[in-house]
Amino acid sequence: MKKIYLLLFLFLGCAAYSNSINKANKNSDGISSKTEGMKKYEGFFNYYYDSRTDKVFLEIDKLDQEFLYVQSLAAGIGSNDIGLDRNQMGRERVVKFIRRGPKILMLQPNYSYLAKSENEDERKSVEDAFAQSVLWGFKVEAEDKNKVLIDLSDFLLDDAHNVSGRLKSNGEGSYSVNSSMSAMYLERTKNFPKNSEFEVTLTFTGKATGKHLPTVAPTNSNITVRQHHSFVELPDDGFETRKFDPRSGFWELSYFDYATPISEDIHQRLITRHRLKKKNPEAEVSEAVEPIIYYMDRGTPEPVRSALMEGAAWWNQAFEAAGYKDAFQVKLLPKDADPMDVRYNMINWVHRSTRGWSYGGGVTDPRTGEIIKGHVLLGSLRVRQDYLIAEGLLAPYLEGQPVSDEMEKMALARLRQLAAHEVGHTLGISHSYTSSTEGRASVMDYPHPLIKIKDGKIDLSEAYDDGIGAWDKVSIAYGYQDFPKGADVDAELEKIIQQSFKDGLTFLTDQDARPHGSAHPFAHLWDNGKSLEEELLHLLNVRKIAISNFGENNIKMGEPFASLEEVLVPIYYLHRYQVEAAVKLIGGLNYRYAMRGDGQFTTEFVPAEKQKAALDALLKSTSSEVLTLPESIIKMIPPRPNGYYRSRELVDLRTELTFDPIAAAETSASMTFNLIFNTARAQRLVEYHSRDKSQPSLEFVLNEVISKTWKTKNTNALDGEVSRAVEQVLLTKLFELHAHKSASEQVKAIVGQALFELNKYLTANADTQSFEQKAHFYRGSTRIKQFWEDPKKYETEGELTPPDGSPIGMDMMCR
Structure with missing residues (x-):
């Protein structure tokens, strides 16, 4: 019986040894075994596509070597207001893959703070002083000598372009990536000697709450775009930098x-x-x-x-x-x-x-x-x-x-x-x-x-x-x-x-x-x-x-x-x-x-x-x-x-359906008065006049504007109604300037005095006007009195919006 046990022990030991040899042999060819049956893309980073699982596996042979990672939006949403356009570039970041035990981390070094020094300790001290960013973590799926294989799929299918964030910040709704409706997009997934390119179809699901998304999406609960990722070899050190000069x-x-x-x-x-x-x-x-x-x-x-x-x-x-x-x-x-x-x-x-x-x-x-x-x-x-x-x-x-x-x-x-x-x-x-x-x-x-x-x-x-x-x-x-x-x-x-x-x-x-x-x-x-x-x-x-x-x-x-x-x-x-x-x-x-x-x-x-x-x-x-x-x-x-x-x-209307020529005049004048009575401009007028009496004062500007609006004679025809609308707009802009939290006390004082004098003029002259003009004067006086009751609570109501203007060539900067 003991002999039987001994033979059994020897057999099991040999079997275990044989398995360990097979396992070692398998590890020595681990990546090829793991990627068997997958389509291989050779290039900057070799990678593999598994059509059975719709996954992409990346072969990393450049551990600790920096490269450029760029994400972009290949197919967009089509709304200027939302701002997610076809072929829109995202951020570029210098990154590298580093290994920590069974994990591979994509690390972004901090190039905003550094030490350009030959002293390694000096460079290291600055590197450790400021945060770096790990963008993603992967587990090693297989490895060979000097190479590891990772599953890149979740990284590629993540909302790297922040589509959901843009939709939310624009009030269009809360959306998130729906993995069951997202997939690799092989038509634009390619590999080249100095850059590896990946593209995915991403579907975001949620509930539309804004006014723009329903105008461009066929089903506004399901928003499908395409996201692109690029891994790019960094340029060599032959580039000559040039100093900035303002x-x-x-x-x-x-x-x-x-x-x-x-x-x-x-x-x-x-x-x-x-x-x-x-x-x-x-x-x-x-x-x-x-x-x-x-x-x-x-x-x-x-x-x-x-x-x-x-x-x-x-x-x-x-x-x-x-x-x-x-x-x-x-x-x-x-x-x-x-x-x-x-x-x-x-x-x-x-x-x-x-x-x-x-x-x-x-x-x-x-x-x-x-x-x-x-x-x-x-x-x-x-x-x-x-x-x-x-x-x-x-x-x-x-x-x-x-x-x-x-x-x-x-x-x-x-x-x-x-x-x-x-x-x-x-x-x-x-x-x-x-x-x-x-x-x-x-x-x-x-x-x-x-x-x-x-x-x-x-x-x-x-x-x-x-x-x-x-x-x-x-x-x-x-x-x-x-x-x-x-x-x-x-x-x-x-x-x-x-x-x-x-x-x-x-x-x-x-x-x-x-x-x-x-x-x-x-x-x-x-x-x-x-x-x-x-x-x-x-x-x-x-x-x-x-x-x-x-x-x-x-x-x-x-x-x-x-x-x-x-x-x-x-x-x-x-x-x-x-x-x-x-x-x-x-x-x-x-x-x-x-x-x-x-x-x-x-x-x-x-x-x-x-x-x-x-x-x-x-x-x-x-x-x-x-x-x-x-x-x-x-x-x-x-x-x-x-x-x-x-x-x-x-034109923004007050007349429901019919064209409104008075509203057109109102919005045009509103733009002009809003600019003249900007708080910073008003403060500069006060300051510059105090430094140089030849410079026009805020009081001068106010008197000129009021005398050429409220103190001019208006007819009872359409041009008179236009003038009255313009003058009420002016009053609104003066209220806004006085009530603005950035306006200085002296600006408030000068505007307040101008309103006080205007109210006296309106009260004194109302009864000498035509019916339309008399009503206009009383309305102006009433508004000034209501404003003085509590200027801090003043709110403009019913202001019309001018038609879109900028950019010419049908506010944001070019870049």
């Missing part, structure tokens, strides 16, 4: 270097730019080692495609000026190429349900500022708004006559400029908003169509520019000039900036140009001309001509007469952006991004005469003479017919 027109990439000597700034700043080198840096003109090539979306129709490619190619003019030959090129995307592939700089033609902004962005190496992929999104409906503006200006549909091609020419000219603008962002260049006052010096401004009057007729032949601007050449020279070996680069860059000063060019960007509260008199959006107040008066004349010619010839034969309102709106509000520009002269401050030693002035007041001229032009824009529509137009616009519904592109 005068250069470039965007900034910054980090804190704790190895910086205490005599220098710890905050380091670089510009973002593509890698570009001359084949011969010593030559005045040379071809590039590798040109920058942008590719056009194949889904773009003609003649739009050709216009966009032509406009984008304008940038080669700037590179030629910097000494390059054919260094910037635009081509049609190859048929088998993927627009989300980081190897392709893309110009995408993106459709939405409403007009909206276009964007220029891309993928940048956060360590150096090197732009790896330029990526433009152009909203397809913007061109239709320019066409609509041209229809309103030209009244082109004369019965029995061919339609002029001027409208299409203007719209395509705008597209060329738009393509150049957004591509400029992807070259690293920011907005340049003084350029409209310097002879169209940059495509990086926001251009209003330049509308001329010739022989009493409207001329659109120069509505938009036809090439790159002088300032654009300065920026490209600063960012991309390749200097000969041994050159003092910093000194050469300063020469470029100094030459721009001599040429009369300036650079100011977003924070200086926004209309509400910003102070600069020349940095604006959608404006024209050196003299802003004169250009405003010019636009009012253009508007007058267009309105005098307005009628059935503004719409095509067979269109409902109600559709005249769509064409009328951009003409009626044509001056709105020049108002935004002119108002900044009032309480304005001229200044530069001056640096010590560069010879620029720092600040100077806008001359008082200029401010007063601007105020006169602004008040003209609120007058009944300008805002009252002719009876011939009003009676021609009926209520909307069946199938044609009101939208935010139209």
